[in-house]
Amino acid sequence: MSAFALSVILVSPKTPGNIGSAARAMKNMGANDLRIVAPRCNVLDSEAIAFSVHAEELVRQAPIFATLEEATADLDFLMGTTARQRDDLPEPIFPSEVKPMLAAFQKVGVVFGREESGLTTDELARCQSVLRIPTSDYASLNLAQAVLLCCYELLQAERSSGAVPVPVTEATDLAPREQMERFYEQLQDFILKVNYTDQPRLKHKMRQMRKVFDQARMTEDQIRMLRGLWAQALWAAKSKKFIIED
Amino acid sequence: MSAFALSVILVSPKTPGNIGSAARAMKNMGANDLRIVAPRCNVLDSEAIAFSVHAEELVRQAPIFATLEEATADLDFLMGTTARQRDDLPEPIFPSEVKPMLAAFQKVGVVFGREESGLTTDELARCQSVLRIPTSDYASLNLAQAVLLCCYELLQAERSSGAVPVPVTEATDLAPREQMERFYEQLQDFILKVNYTDQPRLKHKMRQMRKVFDQARMTEDQIRMLRGLWAQALWAAKSKKFIIED
Structure with missing residues (x-):
């Protein structure tokens, strides 16, 4: 499907359930490498395992790093995520817009920040692209939802079902x-x-x-x-x- | 953003938290019309309200219908969702593939089934398109995640951030x-x-x-x-x- 492998890096997650839900979201979308930086909870808490459903092995095998730098040392393209524009950093782009660049890389990582405050500006500055998920004016995605949408867009969105869609004809006053x-x-x-x-x-x-x-x-x-x-x-x-x- | 209005119809949801989470997902993606058919729980349960976060009004205003037919009487294009191929029905297509058809319509609905068993074949037969969300071989999306991904793909995925992405150059042996x-x-x-x-x-x-x-x-x-x-x-x-x- 994709030429590159996608790693998901969670920076200082606080709630075990979010780690489990993120792992479940990853597995659904075909991302299998979860890495965790300086967690603020027990990653193997029973809640993390319960929320991961059948993605338990992603949580159990997730390496824990002290710093973002160590967690991403082997990757060759890094994307940070943010919900808002930051000073000193390029304007965030959407996951669908970064997608065309990824073909040139083998090991790609996408980094998600703390539940309350996201990534710091310094952490985002370590990333070659800053991503924002397109939403309506109201934006309140939780961590696992952000992971789900990013992994979907980067790994699945361009797939074809192989089925033939019903052909489209223009019409103005279709019957209800x-x-x-x-x-x-x-x-x-x-x-x-x-x-x-x-x-x-x-x-x-x-x-x-x-x-x-x-x-x-x-x-x-x-x-x-x-x-x-x-x-x-x-x-x-x-x-x-x-x-x-x- | 879109010419059509997107309604989300939940058929016989069982868990109030799922209704709330689905409403939150909808609001994030810009869908504001939630309709519920024959719920198996109290739609206004405190858990539904809590999980909706700031999308509480979507839950409170959601009309309740006895049948899918009544719930969709005023819509002019209906999409059903399924996790698997059904006999007698067209092969499911992906949300990104149905998207080009929607421009011809004003009132579009996407229907989600029961947490355990989805929509019945008869319910899917009432829909003009049957959708499946692309996943890896492992597929275990919950109701709110399915709502999130469908609304994202139908309302947000084609948006442009307006930012200029970093230009791409080909490289084979990039430094880690x-x-x-x-x-x-x-x-x-x-x-x-x-x-x-x-x-x-x-x-x-x-x-x-x-x-x-x-x-x-x-x-x-x-x-x-x-x-x-x-x-x-x-x-x-x-x-x-x-x-x-x-």
Whole structure:
């Protein structure tokens, strides 16, 4: 997926649960190297293990360092994270913007600061890029959420599912879902009354119908047109005694 | 930022804390319409309020519906979420892949299922797109993390910070950080000894130096070359008595 290996460095985390949650987030996104600098709690606390869920080995194997310098000595590109602009430092960029630079490196690290105060300006100055996560005006991400979003953006965001997305067509006055549901109710009724399918196969058939008509992205006029067609077809069938019940 | 409004619909959530955390995640990412279908807990439980942090009003204002159909009647594009492929349904695509389609809509909803079992196949069949979040082989996201990543990708991921990222140059054998730090130590020593700056201004000056040389992305040979230059300059200065101390 990625040419580089991503290490996550937590500087002086305070709450064991945050360490565990960060490890869980990392593992979900495919980052497997957790390093901890000067923790302010017991990293192997039962809460850390519980919150890590199946990423327990990331927490248990995490090396502990006294300083950020020691923790990052072997890395060749370092990104610091911050929630705000700092004096003397370059303006923070978004994780998606640093991504193109990472292809040139093998060992990349992303550093997260203290729960209350983040990284110091000195710590950020050791990093070659300063990252900020894009948010709305309201920004209050916890440590594990920040780790999750960074690892997602750096390791997963550009992946392709391999599935073919439904093609897009422009439309201005699409019918609301409520009308589509009324449309499907009438279609289902129609299908049963004309004996197109039977009750056991009905659900499966309706799913196939939904694929067709959801993809069609109809306007209210188009829905009205088709509902009119079915009502008419039903009347015609009925008048010729094609109806089993009713 | 986005032309469409994004609603988040939680189907039968069980744990109040998850509702609160989901609301907090939404607000961070700029989604402000939370809707809840047939909750299995008290939505206004103190835990829900506590976990929402500053997104309390999203929880307090969230309308409660009996069915998914009622909850989504006014929306014009609906996305369901799943962690796995389901029979009878299209292969799930990633949130980044559905994003280009959303420009054509005004009111878009993303639906999240029960903590233990997700959405039913019937519920997913009501959605025009089925989404899966890209993860590593290990996938164990909780409800609020899934909400966070979907809202991030649909509302924030394509934003630009406006900052100019450091330009990228290709390099194969970049010096590890440890050598860069030794380099900066020697540079700092050099700067002080030649009286280039004084102790109060040193930190600021070193940050400016770091911007230059980090951006230069040097190899070990290049570092060696510059360290040699400074050692030589210091020797020359010393022999001419330019040194204050040492």
